[in-house]
Amino acid sequence: QDETVKKDDLEPVAVVGYGTFGRVTLVHNKKNPNKEYALKAVSKNHVIVMQQQKSINVEREILLQLYHPCIVQFVKTFQDEKYVYFLTEFLGGGDLFNAIREIGNLSEFQVRYYAASIVLAIEYLHEKGIMYRDLKPENLLLDFEGSVKLVDFGCCKQAARSYTLMGTPEYLAPEVILGRSYTDCVDWWSTGVCMYEFICGPLPFGSDTDDQLELFRQIIEAPLKFPSWLRDQNAKSIISGLMNKDPEQRLGGGPLGAKEIKRHPYFKNFDFDGLLSRTVKSEWKPNKDQIMEQWLDSTDPGLLGLESAAEDIPDGPVNMDWAKDF
Template structure:
């Protein structure tokens, strides 16, 4: 019996460590919180929290899944906002004294949901500071309001203007909504048959789920999705400044100041993603788009995954030159893999090429496993820049800057960023190093020219794996 109790206490401690709310608290305090956690079970379909009701309880999901819904003020219908699973948490506003629930939480698992529960009174007796509490749902109402603009939009309402990109997956087209010539969007068109052939179904569904929720000035917006018998469609924010890779190709490399600005934009995107337990896993200049103001945004979330806090994933993915050693060695990886890739990006922007680049992927992986200390860093790279690259590209993920107790702020406080105006970046008042010329909402001059599609139409795919797309 004692052994069972100890195991349960250890498991509760592990859950608490994975929640940003409690990250950084002393072990003694965590242990006390673990002692007062209660276990609760909810049957499939049972309401755990009701919107508008008063509550004083915080929940961590120990087993199963729940869905978060909000009532539409106009139609009174419940709209599903997101799904939460083991390790996720909700109701944290109750610990701050805000006791009116802003969303419904409903058990959505056939075998039911198990939660670890703590009430406000017990919590306040154990801890006095609430500064680190995360407000996960603070902008959900805003999200629903913005997206309602596109709720009734149909694929037939879009007019194709030009091609922005072509790949094995399909194409990206610049489109406009009928009768609105002042705005344009990027329509990513994916061949369903190709997705199945390359076994990318889960990746595509992850991409949709993560991007449709994302609200960051440093991440490309996904406004709406469509599907038919042959294709999936993602209607995205159009960033008409083109790819950062194109600018890098034309210039050869960037100076310290320019690299710092673009790296900082990536850091801000990671702040947003990592605080939500999302690992990106595909950082490279090709996936950084310039908007018309010269700020960059992360795009292409095909490898992104919500792993939760304190958990790892084992999927092998990424661009060879940017893959972290723990991915190559199949040791499991988490957000620290993104810090590795940030170091690689810095090196490529400063020098024009990544530090590990062999004639084929296997040789590239072997170079990566030799480590960053085996790389000759060009003299033109400043001492502080080289220092940050090396601290981000440590072989041991636990040793990487950004992964310690101070989190990603450790990167922002590094000497290379000394004096950098982070507030100006977030407020978009900081002047970017390069402002692309974009003369209109349909100006594609910053993209390469692509021929019209000549392929035969792909076969239909009616297997239903994309029913939630």
């Protein structure tokens, strides 16, 4: 943690997003105006009402351990009477879900670039014994250079195995849906789903139904099919390997872990080290001026303080011990 930054040093500039438990504000450091951060304010009352005390602490404990170019850089947490706050680097380019829709057809390089960024982030988490468990394009944010970074660590678990149904339905591995004991190999399944989406457009399973039980049936039983126009055999091979329904046989699930994925012919000649050092750059960058203008235009100055509107108030006495480490 960077102990030099204090909450009073932060000056709000624009509201840049709303999450389940609060909002995210772009803030400047008054003592160093060139230094900008994202400040996520999480309502304590809402955390209690939704019984998310454990999840919010898991996120803090995980973030404290992480330092990697493909993961959002954590700075510090604060708290006051109403909120706990997460201060991180500011990633202003929006999420990958929206970016891939804005770009349209991704080039082969761009798919590899995004996929490799995910592989490096997940590899780093797994080396620390952390399962991510909610990998999807919405949880990858872009900076204004077009680099992608993993965010949102509330679903993580630091353990070798778990049984908990956790994640986003369309990206869940079969063993999670079936309630079996699973390992961090579930993250490689989700990586495969993301890659399928990058290359093929729709999701591999469930794009033809709104019924969650039918989605789950497809994930467990239906064979993986590729569009007839996809000719890249290496792309088909790596996605099929990552989305093997048997976690024991899944690409990345063996003793070599992510090395097995990085050595796959699909990534032949891709410079993973260059991606880490940022000498390999994204072909596509978000439009910084346009995005900043939209945020500034849509931010109500009256709501820009670091407090926000009234929330649900739990009944009876409230135990705030869960927030003591913030």
